[in-house]
Every structure is written in structure tokens, then in C-alpha cells.
Amino acid sequence: MxxxxxxxxxxxxxxxxxxxxxxxxxxxxxxxxxxxxxxxxxxxxxxxxxxxxxxxxxxxxxxxxxxxxxxxxxxxxxxxxxxxxxxxxxxxxxxxxxxxxxxxxxxxxxxxxxxxxxxxxxxxxxxxxxxxxxxxxxxxxxxxxxxxxxxxxxxxxRVKKSERELEYMREAARISELAMRAGLETIEEGVPEYEAAAAIYEALITGTDAFGGDYPSIVPLMPAGDHTGTPHLTWTDRSFERGDPVIIELSGCRHRYHSPLARTTFVGEPPEAIAHTAEVVVEGLEAALDAAEPGVTCESVERVWRETIAKHDMEKEDRIGYSMGLGYPPDWGEHTASIRPGDETVLEEDMTFHMIPGIWLDDYGVEISETFHVTSDGAETLAEFPRKLFTT
Amino acid sequence: MxxxxxxxxxxxxxxxxxxxxxxxxxxxxxxxxxxxxxxxxxxxxxxxxxxxxxxxxxxxxxxxxxxxxxxxxxxxxxxxxxxxxxxxxxxxxxxxxxxxxxxxxxxxxxxxxxxxxxxxxxxxxxxxxxxxxxxxxxxxxxxxxxxxxxxxxxxxxRVKKSERELEYMREAARISELAMRAGLETIEEGVPEYEAAAAIYEALITGTDAFGGDYPSIVPLMPAGDHTGTPHLTWTDRSFERGDPVIIELSGCRHRYHSPLARTTFVGEPPEAIAHTAEVVVEGLEAALDAAEPGVTCESVERVWRETIAKHDMEKEDRIGYSMGLGYPPDWGEHTASIRPGDETVLEEDMTFHMIPGIWLDDYGVEISETFHVTSDGAETLAEFPRKLFTT
Structure with missing residues (x-):
């Protein structure tokens, strides 16, 4: 207890x-x-x-x-x-x-x-x-x-986490990895969206061999096809179709601590444009993670992302991340620091953020995220999961 | 969509x-x-x-x-x-x-x-x-x-449901039956609580052969052992032990419509007192269901329950049911009519209630519930599931 x-x-x-x-x-x-x-x-x-x-x-x-x-x-x-x-x-x-x-x-x-x-x-x-x-x-x-x-x-x-809190967030990250894998393995042409949701949920609650999972504060979100432009719709009875991009956003949870993770997959052979977009998202995400360290401001981290993707003539409005950790439905966000223009919060050691940048082109979007811990050396990401566009 | x-x-x-x-x-x-x-x-x-x-x-x-x-x-x-x-x-x-x-x-x-x-x-x-x-x-x-x-x-x-709404609630009831069975089959001595929660979740979202399930507005609740007296605690890493009573309360969901269901199981051979309590709960529940029909008040339905269990020298405070159907976290209750003393709402055709009576003795409790639809003939329960104390 x-x-x-x-x-x-x-x-x-x-x-x-x-x-x-x-x-x-x-x-x-x-x-x-x-x-x-x-x-x-x-x-x-x-x-x-x-x-x-x-x-x-x-x-x-x-x-x-x-x-x-x-x-x-x-x-x-x-x-x-x-x-x-x-x-x-x-x-x-x-x-x-x-x-x-x-x-x-x-x-x-x-x-x-x-x-x-x-x-x-x-x-x-x-x-x-x-x-x-x-x-x-x-x-x-x-x-x-x-x-x-x-x-x-x-x-x-709550904004700076203790060693024990970080431990629970790392445990949550282990669960996030397993659940993301379960989702990616289930999604393919003809599979109903709810089956992917069921596989993800089963993994989220079963957890690892060493510990079980708690319920996450937000249900797994899996906008697919042209619904990648509707980030908060939940799964339906519809089946995945060839040509669908699917964004999976989920979080493992331990003792109410989260470690969210988002990846994008593509049902079938991805068109060049979406593969390129994914590469730009990864480049921007990694540049922003490199910029995150004690003493810099949230807005300066966002600026690195924005400038990186601008080199490829791309842009994204809205914030790209937020402080989080402990949470109950309806939200795992902490409502404190946001990684966005105008937020002058200075990063300090032991803060934790979910950085979730994405880029939307006409009909679809790509999101790839990481949860990170601000250490004296910079951003330590909690999950280990390939940063790339997946395909089924 | x-x-x-x-x-x-x-x-x-x-x-x-x-x-x-x-x-x-x-x-x-x-x-x-x-x-x-x-x-x-x-x-x-x-x-x-x-x-x-x-x-x-x-x-x-x-x-x-x-x-x-x-x-x-x-x-x-x-x-x-x-x-x-x-x-x-x-x-x-x-x-x-x-x-x-x-x-x-x-x-x-x-x-x-x-x-x-x-x-x-x-x-x-x-x-x-x-x-x-x-x-x-x-x-x-x-x-x-x-x-x-x-x-x-x-x-x-919202209180009176249309035929289409009732259809979704009946579909939710099919899912509730499957999820309840998954939970009852998983719970046994030595199994961690989260494994039962994972099995229930998997069933809730996978749904039936014909349709999938939506996320319920309340997570599956499974208070076990002396925690049957703490109705809203969620699952932990603890394993079920011989001698645990376990109350499972869950709901399938279709297009945000629910049909909650609660049953009690016992890990091992139940003592006579708990078996008897379960019989009294079923007797009271069935008497109250028999009393529910258009034209009677909520409080009169509660009175039938109370008088029935009083014959066995038992009592339960609190309300024993509430109007419900459509819902989002944190609650599937509608916050309108309650089956409790003082609620003079008159039952009308096509109202729907979750009747969830329970009796607590010193260290444990027994709950057995039904979701019902008020028809011109009386209460039609949506799920078909044996009303009894289960054992593992």
C-alpha cells in the first residue's frame, strides 16, 4: 500500500x-x-x-x-x-x-x-x-x-523530483517501453483499433516481471489516418488501413508517477514525405534534448527545436513539452513549466519533462516524444526506445 | 466515429x-x-x-x-x-x-x-x-x-434513455459479463492483484466478436481482504491470499454508455458467515429489483431492500443505487436520482440504474450489483451473470 x-x-x-x-x-x-x-x-x-x-x-x-x-x-x-x-x-x-x-x-x-x-x-x-x-x-x-x-x-x-520519485518514473518508463512495443506489434492492416488499445492496456497494467502497472492518468491515444490531426480522439471499431499513419501516445504508471512516450508508425510503405518529416522531428527533438540543462530557460529549449526544423522549412505552433510526473485523471501534466515561447522558467536539476514535438502536414502528423530528467549533465531520457518512424 | x-x-x-x-x-x-x-x-x-x-x-x-x-x-x-x-x-x-x-x-x-x-x-x-x-x-x-x-x-x-441508448448499454453489459468472467478466472491465491486488473482491462477493451469496448469512466475496482472496507482503493502489487474476500466492480463501455456490474469472490473456502451474508445480499437485491417499476419512488425501492435484510438483522447505510448511463472519468453516475431514503424521484419507463447494495461485517464486505432498465413491466437487468458468492 x-x-x-x-x-x-x-x-x-x-x-x-x-x-x-x-x-x-x-x-x-x-x-x-x-x-x-x-x-x-x-x-x-x-x-x-x-x-x-x-x-x-x-x-x-x-x-x-x-x-x-x-x-x-x-x-x-x-x-x-x-x-x-x-x-x-x-x-x-x-x-x-x-x-x-x-x-x-x-x-x-x-x-x-x-x-x-x-x-x-x-x-x-x-x-x-x-x-x-x-x-x-x-x-x-x-x-x-x-x-x-x-x-x-x-x-x-512538486516540480523537482526526489530520488525515489525518479525511481518510480524509471519504472513507469520500463512499462511504457513494453506497452509501446505491444501497440506497434499489434497495429497492422485490418486490425481494429480497439485491439491495439487492448494490447497496450494489458501491457500497461501487467507491467514487468518485477512489478505491475497502475492506471495511467490519460488513456492510450492512437489517432490514425487523417485523425492524426485530431490528437485527443480515442480508439474506435474502425480497422487500420494501408496508408494510415498512427500516432501512439501512452504512459506507464507506478504509484501514480508517469513516463509518457509517443511514437509514430505507418501501415504499409510510408511515402517519402512522411519519412522525411519523421527525420526532421527526430533531429529537432534531439537538438532540443541536447539544449536542455540546468540554467537554461524553457523558451530557449523550444527555440532550439523551432530553429532546427525551420532549416527544413517546417514549423509547429503550440508548446512542445511540459513538466510532469505524479498525476490522476484527467491529466499527467503538472501545469507548471511548459516548453514554449514566453516561458522563462529556468531548468533545474531533478525537474522532469515530457517533450512531445510533432509536425503536421496537410493530412497527417508525426509525433515522437521523450520523457527526460534534468541532471547536472543535461537531459537524461527515461525510456530507451528507437527514435524513428515505425512501419508495420 | x-x-x-x-x-x-x-x-x-x-x-x-x-x-x-x-x-x-x-x-x-x-x-x-x-x-x-x-x-x-x-x-x-x-x-x-x-x-x-x-x-x-x-x-x-x-x-x-x-x-x-x-x-x-x-x-x-x-x-x-x-x-x-x-x-x-x-x-x-x-x-x-x-x-x-x-x-x-x-x-x-x-x-x-x-x-x-x-x-x-x-x-x-x-x-x-x-x-x-x-x-x-x-x-x-x-x-x-x-x-x-x-x-x-x-x-x-438524460434520465430516460432512447432505444439506441439502451442498445449501447446492452452492448456494454455483454462486455461487462466477459470482463467479470476474466477477473473471476484470474483471481486465485498467489496471483498479484495487477494481473487480475490486466485481464479485466484486456476484456473490457477487446469487447465481443462483434464490437470493441471503450474505456470505462471508472477503473476496475477490486478491494480485497480487509480492503473490502475501502471501496475506492485500486489494485496493488500485493498477491491474493487464501481467506481474501474480493469485490470486483467494473463496467463495459460502448460509445461512452456503461452497464456496471459487481460481484464478490472468495479465495479459498468461504466461512459460513460470509456465505450467509452473500445470500442475504442476493435476497435483498432481488426483492428491490422486484419492487422497481414505473410509478414507485426511489426511496420505496430502497425501503424494500432495507426491510428484507433487516429480517436477517443486517443493515447498510448509504444509498444502494443511482441513475447512470453516459459518462466520462471520473464517474459513470448521472448525479440525478439515487435509490436512498429521502429521494422521492418517481421511476419512469426507460430510466436506467445501477443498484449496488452491499453489507459489511466487521472485517469484510459483500457487494452484488445489477444494472437495470425500468420497463412497463418492471426492472429488466442488462447483464446475465449468476448472483452468488463466487469462490476461486
Missing amino acids: SRDVFDESEYERRVKQTKERLREERLDAIVVSDPANMNYLTGYDGWSFYVHQAVIVTPENDEPVWVGREMDANGARATAWLSEPNIRSYSDDHVHSPYDLHPMDYVAKVLEDLDVEDGRIGLEMDAAYFTAKSYTRLQQNLPAADFEDRTLLVNWV | SRDVFDESEYERRVKQTKERLREERLDAIVVSDPANMNYLTGYDGWSFYVHQAVIVTPENDEPVWVGREMDANGARATAWLSEPNIRSYSDDHVHSPYDLHPMDYVAKVLEDLDVEDGRIGLEMDAAYFTAKSYTRLQQNLPAADFEDRTLLVNWV
Whole structure:
């Protein structure tokens, strides 16, 4: 169970860093509702984020306080490092309630118990599961509180990974390699897309001989044919056809840590144009990876990519990468640093990114990606997988 | 692709019913952000709900308007029935933006284009992906608008299923049966939990000979041993042990429609107490299914369950079921009617529920569930799977 995933000292360090930020920003508390941030601070790991839940950190309280649904309190006892008084739960009549009860009414009570009801309280205003209603209910319950948007406060604490976190990401990379191989081996003319998805899933969860896989925060994506221009459509009953380019983007997962990987394959003999495009993507990716090292900015890494492919008269808008690691559906991205123009974040040792550049020509696209760890020497990629256009 | 999933006339009926509710409630628009509601009204189907997106319905506009990220507009063109002017997209610098841009700034512009910027606008205030920040940005952009909470307006339109929707739910039930069998066949002493999860996933996505499976909105849950009291923990590297009860809860999925199914198995020879508990659960489940028919209330169905198990001196708190069908992560529940005390929703023909009662004794629990369709005759269960305690 998650209690063994990290030593208690690692959680203590994370909480300590979070408290330092609270003090710097003169906050009396932060209400964390991003499940990845909840896990990061407490170890709590359950598929319960479809109901409202939170972790509260104050500069004074030693431990964070977990607040969730009554039936999930045992899950918190099993996976979080917290002592019993810091596991608080609301009754089931708060869930999709016809009684005008809302879980945030209970969170407000816990904030009162922590004596911060008239304090400055940070909220993750733009985190996926922190709804508009959660916010208005907190406001109604605590009219004297001063709420501040601190959506990414804990996300920025997460940005540099510990040795143990990197270990889990490397394990996830082993799984990504196996799943990518399973996908590439399955895709051929006449095979339904769902069969490739099933083979990938089976590999993602079976893992290696030494350990199993966790569910990834994003399902395997496999846009094929002219759908390579629709990056977020999922598989269908359609069969792969001769002449399809297929982009596979997937991630193994260990203890909620990811190591995403994308490759492009072609069903049949690829036309010269797509083979050339793939070579340009690899050249640009490798140039950008070479440029990544402590002290450079995210935007400068993107510039190297852009200038490299420009030599071949090609361009790609949008960002080409983002910081990531720990995550829950719907996203493994960390929402902190992005590798794109205008992002002046300076790369530091032990940051981790998914660099996923791609180039789209009229009817199809090519994407080839790597997850990398910023070391004192530069970018260490986590997966070992050939960087090229595959063919079936 | 989803364009063929339903006839356009079905979408038109859904939009018409939604507009009727808007008129009844004198709303000038509703901003729909629940991905299931977006799909229901437009057919849009993509894993893009980790960025902000919306569907806007007004009583005047013929079609809904889809608003999403630029790179997902092609996905909308491929899956939604909307005409080009009703597919609107914001540029990528709105995504996790360092430039103080937010996707809701663009949604506000679209609302202006629809001439409702000073109108009464319904919002899904408590939908998972409609964040507090989305709300405050809409308020800032449209100070003259009067926002109203209409979280479940479209969800209630969804509550009665069409013949085609029921067909997809029956297909999902076929997949649920196969996946349940795969799980039961894999679980035995010494087998790691992740291997059972992998077998279930493989079956969920491979589907039947006739069609493949979509990703379910909730991962397969398999609490085992004393973790049967922690219903939402996911699988680990632990191996099943002799004496473990294991609850398997899963759902096949077709075109985002679910048919969940739960069964309990026991590793080794079950003690008399657990075998007896399983019999009581089946008796209560069947009595409650017998009671479900058009015209009765949700709470009266729950009462039959409670009174049946009370004869055996057993009780279960919490609700025992909920309306469901279409869904995206994190939930396949519809958040409308619940089978629980106090819910006076009257059952009507073509509603669909997942009835998932369970009984917990000190150290373990037993759950046995059915998804059912309310017909003029009563409850028709969608899956055919023995209702009993399984053993390995």
C-alpha cells in the first residue's frame, strides 16, 4: 500500500516546503483539492475524486488534514501517513445531495476547527475537481475568510523530483517501453483499433516481471489516418488501413508517477514525405534534448527545436513539452513549466519533462516524444526506445 | 466515429428538450461543461476535458455551440453533428497560460456573439471540470450577466434513455459479463492483484466478436481482504491470499454508455458467515429489483431492500443505487436520482440504474450489483451473470 511508497520523512519534507510557501505568502491555510497534490502531501491514493475531498495544510498544524467521504476514510487510513485525528470525513448525505448539503460545508467546519475561519486561505481555484460551487459554499460558510487563488502553489513544490520519485518514473518508463512495443506489434492492416488499445492496456497494467502497472492518468491515444490531426480522439471499431499513419501516445504508471512516450508508425510503405518529416522531428527533438540543462530557460529549449526544423522549412505552433510526473485523471501534466515561447522558467536539476514535438502536414502528423530528467549533465531520457518512424 | 453513433434527429430531440427547460426556467443560455452533457448534446467525444471546454445552448440558436481548444476543433468536426460556424476554438496560449489568459475569456466572447451577455445564464456550478476560476472569469468578463446554478439541468434530460441508448448499454453489459468472467478466472491465491486488473482491462477493451469496448469512466475496482472496507482503493502489487474476500466492480463501455456490474469472490473456502451474508445480499437485491417499476419512488425501492435484510438483522447505510448511463472519468453516475431514503424521484419507463447494495461485517464486505432498465413491466437487468458468492 501507499504507506510504503515513500518514507514518512519524504512526506514531512514536502509538507515543510509547502508550509514555507504559506508563510512566505502570509497564508493561514491552503485547501488542496487536486488529487495529485493530495497524494503528494499525504500519500492518499484512491479513485474517490468524483466526490469532493480536500487536504488542508496550515503553517501551525504538524500534519495536513485529509477531508473526504465517510466511506473513503478507511482508504485514507490505509494509504496516508496521517494520524487518526487528521482524517476527517463527512456523512454520505452530502454526496449528490437532495438535502442542500455540500461536502464543502464540512470542509468549512474543519477550517473553523483549525481556527483559520477568518484567515487568508489559499484555494486551488483552477484545479479540475474544485468546482465553482465548492468555492461559493466555502464563501457562504466562512464570510470572514479572505480567499486567495493559489492553484499551483503545491504543483510548484512538486516540480523537482526526489530520488525515489525518479525511481518510480524509471519504472513507469520500463512499462511504457513494453506497452509501446505491444501497440506497434499489434497495429497492422485490418486490425481494429480497439485491439491495439487492448494490447497496450494489458501491457500497461501487467507491467514487468518485477512489478505491475497502475492506471495511467490519460488513456492510450492512437489517432490514425487523417485523425492524426485530431490528437485527443480515442480508439474506435474502425480497422487500420494501408496508408494510415498512427500516432501512439501512452504512459506507464507506478504509484501514480508517469513516463509518457509517443511514437509514430505507418501501415504499409510510408511515402517519402512522411519519412522525411519523421527525420526532421527526430533531429529537432534531439537538438532540443541536447539544449536542455540546468540554467537554461524553457523558451530557449523550444527555440532550439523551432530553429532546427525551420532549416527544413517546417514549423509547429503550440508548446512542445511540459513538466510532469505524479498525476490522476484527467491529466499527467503538472501545469507548471511548459516548453514554449514566453516561458522563462529556468531548468533545474531533478525537474522532469515530457517533450512531445510533432509536425503536421496537410493530412497527417508525426509525433515522437521523450520523457527526460534534468541532471547536472543535461537531459537524461527515461525510456530507451528507437527514435524513428515505425512501419508495420 | 461518433457522427454515426446516433441519428441527427436524436441530437435534435435532446437539444429541443434542453431548450424547453431553458424556456421554462426563463434562461437565455446554459453553459454546459460536463463532458457527458457535451457529448449528449453534440456527439463530441475526445479526451480533452483536462482543458476547459463548453457547449452553449440558447433557446434561439438552432444548434448548440461547441467551444474548445484549437487543436481539438478537428475532433469536434469529426465527432459532433454541428455545422462549422458552431465550432469555436481558442488559441493554445489560453492553456495553463502564463499570460493571464483563460479559456473562459473566450467562452465569454462567444456568449457575447450570441447576444446573451446581459442575460440569465445557467452554469453547471458543481460539475467536476467547471472550476471556481472558470466561474470568476465568466463573472469578470460578463458583469451584466445573471448567472444561475443549473448543474443538473441537462443531466435530468438524460434520465430516460432512447432505444439506441439502451442498445449501447446492452452492448456494454455483454462486455461487462466477459470482463467479470476474466477477473473471476484470474483471481486465485498467489496471483498479484495487477494481473487480475490486466485481464479485466484486456476484456473490457477487446469487447465481443462483434464490437470493441471503450474505456470505462471508472477503473476496475477490486478491494480485497480487509480492503473490502475501502471501496475506492485500486489494485496493488500485493498477491491474493487464501481467506481474501474480493469485490470486483467494473463496467463495459460502448460509445461512452456503461452497464456496471459487481460481484464478490472468495479465495479459498468461504466461512459460513460470509456465505450467509452473500445470500442475504442476493435476497435483498432481488426483492428491490422486484419492487422497481414505473410509478414507485426511489426511496420505496430502497425501503424494500432495507426491510428484507433487516429480517436477517443486517443493515447498510448509504444509498444502494443511482441513475447512470453516459459518462466520462471520473464517474459513470448521472448525479440525478439515487435509490436512498429521502429521494422521492418517481421511476419512469426507460430510466436506467445501477443498484449496488452491499453489507459489511466487521472485517469484510459483500457487494452484488445489477444494472437495470425500468420497463412497463418492471426492472429488466442488462447483464446475465449468476448472483452468488463466487469462490476461486
